[in-house]
Amino acid sequence: MKAAYLTPAITLFREDGSLDLESQGKLFDNLIEKGVDGILVEGSSSEFFAMPMDERREMARFAIERVDHRVKLIIGTSSMVADEIVDFSNYCLEQGADAVMILPPYYFRFGAEALLQYYDRLAGKINGPIYIYNFPANTGTSVPAETVLQLAQMHSNIVGIKDTIPGMDHTRELIKVVKSQIPNFEVYSGFDDNFAHNILAGGNGCIAALSNVVPEICAAWAKAFRDNDLAGIAKGQQAIDRLMDLYAIRDPFLPVLKEACRLRGIAASSTGTFPMPNATVEDDARILALLHREGI
Incomplete structure (x- = not known):
């Protein structure tokens, strides 16, 4: 069974606020060495x-050079300025990114017709693969499955979607509506604990943030699906369900x-x-307790 686990990589900064590309490179290398299937930067x-x-x-250029086609690399090019999205997207694709990912416009809410026009315009000007990024909790707008299907039929370079929704209702509808018509269209969940449900429903996996911290667990879970290893699938689900507590430590x-990456020796700073x-300090204690509980 096909299954992919991609990491929406965190951006690492020095304490003075400048990019820490040394730690960033270490993060990318660790993700690839531990077996993740792809990396999203600037999500x-x-x-x-x-x-x-x-x-x-600068981050996009560094990621393209460091990842160097060892795994799939997607770059988030979202902005509230359409021309900025087009310019940045084409720059990333020309430099060697595999694809770009774009949120709907945010701040104001937009209906299906406006979203269709938005992605239609962008896709016509961007010279490479595009993933739609649906994150209604943060944008106030959810892209309907029927709109995604229309866009994918209109533009062959709209190749997939990241659906960051806690439940599976909308993701399941995407799989039913879009993949039934375009089987190669990729549907990823945005929460780690939806990975198994996504795959079993006919999706492609997830692009989810716990893999920054525990890429070995996430990669093993994806491999268990590819190996049809039911015990391994259950083990992965249960481990991730427990590790989801990391998200609840603070908002x-x-x-x-x-900080978890710093404690694991990947990042020099959690700035x-x-x-x-x-x-x-209290966060550190809770993080370490969670990691130790999982034998990490």
Whole structure:
């Protein structure tokens, strides 16, 4: 059974707020060595929303060079400025990214017709594969399955979607509506604990953030599906269900993921973009308890 686990990589900064490309490279190498199937940079876990465009281009260029086609590399190019999305997307694709991923416009809510026009315009100007990124909790808008099907039929370069929704209702509808007509269209979940349900429903897997911290567990879970190993699938589900507690340590959860990577020796610092809070001593104690509980 086909199954893929991709990592929406965190962005690592030095304490002065500048990019820590040494730690970033270490993170990428660790993900690849531990067996993840792909990497997304400049998704929600990356704090792209607080990074200036020159810094985003620097990160994209570094990721393309460091990953070097060892695994699939998708770059998030979301912005509220359409021309900026087109320019940045084409830059990433020309430099060697495998695909780009784009959120709907946010701040105001948009209906199906406006979303169709939005992605139609972008897809016509972007010279390579595009993944739609559906994240209604953060954008206020959910892209309907019927709209996704229309777009995929209109534009062969719209190749998949990341569906970041806690349940499986919308993702299941995407699989039924879109993949029934376009079997090669890729449908990924955005939460780790939906991975197994996604695969069993006919999807492609997930692009989910716990894999920054425990890529070995996530990669083993995907391999268990590919090997039809029921015991391994159950083991992976149960481990991830317990590790989902990392997300609950603080809100927003990004400082916890960064601190967990620091505690595992991957990152030099868990510094984030302002006003992202820093992890606390109390957070460290809870993180370490969770990791030790899993034998990590």
